Amino acid sequence: MTTTPTTTPRWTNWVGNQSFTPRQMIEIQAEEEIAPLIAQAAAEGIGVRTPGTGHSFTPIVETEGLLLDLSRLRGILSIDRERRQVTAWPKTTVGDFGDPLWEAGLALNNQGDIDTQAIAGAIATATHGSGLRLPNFSATLVGGRFVDGLGNVVEVSAEENADVLPALQTSLGLLGLMTRLTIQVAPAYELHATHLLLPYEALIERFDEFVHNYRSFAFFWLPSDASAPLYCLDKGQADDCVIKLYQQATPDTPREGLPDNQRIDRSYRIYPMHYDPNFHEVEYFLPMPHAREILCEMRKLMQRWLPLSVYPLEIRTVAADEAWLSPNYQRENLVVSVSGEPGVDYWPYLRAVDALFAEFKGRPHWGKLHFMTADRIERLFPRYGDFVALRRRFDPQGTFLNGHTRALFG
Ligand SMILES: Cc1cc2nc3c(=O)[nH]c(=O)nc-3n(C[C@H](O)[C@H](O)[C@H](O)COP(=O)(O)OP(=O)(O)OC[C@H]3O[C@@H](n4cnc5c(N)ncnc54)[C@H](O)[C@@H]3O)c2cc1C
Structure with missing residues (x-):
């Protein structure tokens, strides 16, 4: 399939407090198109970002470079009833999981106030519901596939590379662009x-x-x-x-x-x-x-x-x-x-x-407004240094950074 270049309309988030015009926006037709595009952007020194459904209030999607629209990568790929795991495309919304999981006797263990976020966006920012015994969406990520800042395809699972998983679980999209996500789910309830x-x-x-x-x-x-x-x-x-x-x-x-x-x-x-x-x-x-x-x-x-x-x-x-x-x-x-x-x-x-x-x-x-600096984050998150080291390993040129994230995680 071919990649469809589109004009570069202004991108605005859902609430309307963040907007920007990328240099180019490309609507991805198939997963295989992503790695070469990122490799090329990295070679040319151009930044790359992708939005979920734009429900974050912070400028974490913003880019002056290439904005990849993954809207076509939406839906459930497979359900493993025995292990209670489901693999989905990144733009599958939280709501998209409802009926298919129910029919398989399964359900998301918890949800937040809305169900319109993309699963990749929800996981990238540790979106959560409520419940003292219920962890956020990030904690449910047990594996996946992403394209790193050099265009390499990286497969992640608890068995293969357990050191990467806890960083990928809440990554703000800074390790790479996720193309498949496998999450742990619960029996239907x-x-x-x-x-x-x-x-x-x-x-x-x-x-x-x-x-x-x-x-x-x-x-x-x-x-x-x-x-x-x-x-x-x-x-x-x-x-x-x-x-x-x-x-x-x-x-x-x-x-x-x-x-x-x-x-x-x-x-x-x-x-x-x-x-x-x-x-x-x-x-x-x-x-x-x-x-x-x-x-x-x-x-x-x-x-x-x-x-x-x-x-x-x-x-x-x-x-x-x-x-x-x-x-x-x-x-x-x-x-x-x-x-x-x-x-x-x-x-x-x-x-x-x-x-x-x-x-x-x-x-x-x-995903919500805050007043953090790199120093504050380092004091609050004990594994901050490890995250930054891994980010630099997967994205040595900072292809996925923008002004906001460079100041915090560069
Ligand atoms: C009305 C409203 C209600 C909300 N309710 C809740 C709530 O109940 N609980 C809660 O915790 N939060 C809530 N939020 C916040 C929201 O869940 C988060 O901001 C979430 O990240 C939004 O998901 P999204 O799909 O819109 O992602 P976006 O905001 O579009 O993107 C978030 C991040 O994910 C990255 N990303 C997206 N796709 C990929 C990918 N394929 N690979 C790598 N990175 C990717 C983006 O680049 C960006 O850095 C709410 C927000 C709104 C506006």
Whole structure:
């Protein structure tokens, strides 16, 4: 098949806060086209990036060079029921896994608030859902194939090159361009979802119960009466918490006559929420032992900054994992997401949030706004040096770096 060169339209991310015009954009028709294109770009000293579905708020897709559009590499390649592993093309969305996995008696172990990200993008940035025993998407990557910065095709698996896997699991696309991903999945399950509305103090009293007794627990704290509609939440007023509690349903779970705030369905139908592109988000991962103190300080900070901070505060938890650049590397975390409104100067507020989280050794979400420097990352991520060394090995010319990532991982 031939490669189709396209004109170079401006690329804009989903929320609209990042845009750029690459020198050239090429729509890839087949996997084999990728390696020669990267080899040629490297020989000419031209940078290469590829987008997932553009849901990151940070400039991690940006390039002045070649933007490779992998949209045609979408869908499931194979399902291994016995090992509970599925291999997919990089642009397969999280939602694409739902029906085919269900039919094979399998499911993604957890999902985030939306299911429209590409699996390669979700894994590159350690996208997560909520649950103290549930790791993020990166931790589910057990193997794959990527094209490195010199155009070499590299196969990765836990058996063959276990040293590369924990770096590839959360790589921001800096080791290479992933063309196939194999992820570990779970037996199919239904979720019993309960939505509660509680005042903040009442939620804090029951915080431990919610964290430990449910498979997944998350909540939005609403700083003002205007908060709920901003995240398409249909209930709540100032100081209320909109709480999501998920438990795995069993055959014994009663299904008839459920109250309005409860629902049972296949897992992948329960997770996704609806969002409009209307916010810019900062998200940090903070040590669980400090959870209550952080929640209390964050609420005070938001109340001081009102009315700028009308956007709800989203709170989740994530299990520890072994991916070197994962914010959950060997640490279970409370996850705090804070949003700023486009069109207003939200930076001073977001910087104040960053300063608070820095006190608690907060690690950033790579797809969301943050204020990291290479020094800060080195202090927060014990395997940072190993990651940078591996990045230089696979991409000695920095073909996959851009201004943003060169400053942090060059
Ligand atoms: C409305 C909304 C809701 C969100 N909800 C959540 C949530 O619940 N939980 C959470 O953790 N995050 C959430 N996010 C953040 C989002 O999941 C991450 O930013 C994720 O990376 C986006 O995936 P994407 O496919 O859009 O990737 P992009 O943002 O397009 O790209 C992310 C990175 O992946 C790289 N990449 C993409 N494809 C490849 C490839 N084939 N090979 C190598 N590198 C590649 C890109 O170059 C880039 O560096 C949300 C974002 C939005 C806008």
